[in-house]
Each structure stands twice: as structure tokens, then as C-alpha cells.
Amino acid sequence: MLDLFRPRVSLAVAGGAMFGAFYYGPPHDGMGLVSAFGAGVLCAGCSALNQVQERRRDRLMLRTRNRPVASGHVSPRTGLLLSLLLFQVGLVLFFVAGGWTLLGLGVSVPIIYNGLYTPLKPKTPMALLVGAVSGALPPLTGWVGAGGSLVDPTILGVTMIFYLWQVPHFWLLHEKHREDYERAGFATLHSRLSEGMYRPMLALWVAAYFLGLGCLVAMAGMAAWNWLVPPVIVLGGGWALMSVLGNHRQRAATAVYASLPFTLAALLIQSY
Numbered sequence: 001m002l003d004l005f006r007p008r009v010s011l012a013v014a015g016g017a018m019f020g021a022f023y024y025g026p027p028h029d030g031m032g033l034v035s036a037f038g039a040g041v042l043c044a045g046c047s048a049l050n051q052v053q054e055r056r057r058d059r060l061m062l063r064t065r066n067r068p069v070a071s072g073h074v075s076p077r078t079g080l081l082l083s084l085l086l087f088q089v090g091l092v093l094f095f096v097a098g099g100w101t102l103l104g105l106g107v108s109v110p111i112i113y114n115g116l117y118t119p120l121k122p123k124t125p126m127a128l129l130v131g132a133v134s135g136a137l138p139p140l141t142g143w144v145g146a147g148g149s150l151v152d153p154t155i156l157g158v159t160m161i162f163y164l165w166q167v168p169h170f171w172l173l174h175e176k177h178r179e180d181y182e183r184a185g186f187a188t189l190h191s192r193l194s195e196g197m198y199r200p201m202l203a204l205w206v207a208a209y210f211l212g213l214g215c216l217v218a219m220a221g222m223a224a225w226n227w228l229v230p231p232v233i234v235l236g237g238g239w240a241l242m243s244v245l246g247n248h249r250q251r252a253a254t255a256v257y258a259s260l261p262f263t264l265a266a267l268l269i270q271s272y
Helices: 007-024 031-053 076-120 127-135 138-145 153-176 178-183 195-219 229-245 249-271
Strands: none
Touching: 007 031, 007 138, 007 153, 007 249, 031 076, 031 138, 076 127, 076 138, 127 153, 138 153, 153 178, 153 195, 153 249, 195 229, 195 249, 229 249
């Protein structure tokens, strides 16, 4: 039953929202933490609904066939009811923490993830460009819940980095489980593009992500970290890019995965 809510993903989303709350400043009234909890609950609801929506395809994939709805341990009706309950709880927490602004952000998450991204996944690998919008919102929700402005360039820069990070992250994941995804009928980038086009496109996104990461660090004015953070980002980005071009995508994935938490931790340390 617990797998219905994908706890690791939900905790990661809550962590991203908590980063946004602490990046705004030390918690005073606790509303930033409330919004972070709401983000995790809302993610769990999206996951439950997604497993109801994709239960037939999940049965065809080795990595997902044991999910609660796909395996029959949880009925689609129960999964739907639980997802709606989690949506309500998450949205109430958002409203308590940040009023109508945060509630609007919260409502947009299942609309984008379950209403747009999930139906588009079998049709085009570019569905990720839509779904990544919902995955980029956690730090923004934590920031707004803590009292920050929705249009503050400081947090919008972080939100853009989250967006840029997700595209190579999930394209590399799709590459790792390509046969599974194609067996279930999902549109993968590799199946729609020749290797001559696929590799440069992936390299372009990796380069854009690390370039954005460097710009974020520069905007944050990390003077005390100049001896560590920029060189690590440059070396990590170069290694990831060369790994993609050299067809060593697991090494590229490692660099992409590790770079975001490293940079976020450095940003938090710098801001306090």
C-alpha cells in the first residue's frame, strides 16, 4: 500500500519545498514547513492517481508491475479515492500556509502532472517538457509558504534550475529502462530520434542545466565558496557533457543527480 504514494519521491518533493522555505529565511511561524508537508502530501496524491491512470501500462513493465494498483493489491476505485483525499489535505495545507496564491500553485500540480503529462507520455517524449513544470514548483511553494513573493527572481532562478535538471534526469532514466518503457507503449526520445540527433539533444540539455547552475551560483554571490563550488560545477558539467557525447550515460546521470543537492546545500549554507 505504501508504494501507492511513492514515499521516496514524495519526500524528495517535500525536501525541495523545505529548501525553498529555508532559502527565504529562518522559519518564524512555521508556515514554510506546513507548505513543505503539503507539497509532499500533494505529490503522494499525484502518484496514487498516476498509478490508477497507468495501471495497464504498469503491468507491462518490470520496474512497475508490482505497484499496488497494477498488481491488484489496491483497486482503482480505492486508489482514486485515496488520491482525492490526499489532494484535499495537501491543498488545505497550502491554503493555510500561503492563501490563494499557494492554493493556485497547488491546484496547478495535478492539472499539469495528471491532466497533461500523464496522457501525453504515450504520444510524445516531449511530454516531459510539460511534466517538468510541476516538478519545478516545490521550491517555489516552500518559498511562498514562508512568506516570499511568487515573482522574486531569487526563487524563480532556483525554480528554473529544477526544471532544467528534470529533463536530462528523466531522459537518462528512460534510457536506462528503455526496453521497459517501449514495451509499455511509452514514447521514448531514443525511439523517436536517430542516435545522431538524440545524443546532441541530450548533450544540449545537460549543458543548459550546468550553465544555469553556474549562473545561479554567480547570482547568489557565493564569494566564500569560490574556491569550491564553481570549480566543482565546471568539472561536473564538463564530465557529464563528455560522458553523454561519449555514450557513457550512467556517468552523466551520476553527475546530473549529484550536482543539484550539492549546489542547494551550498546555497543554504551561504545564505545563513
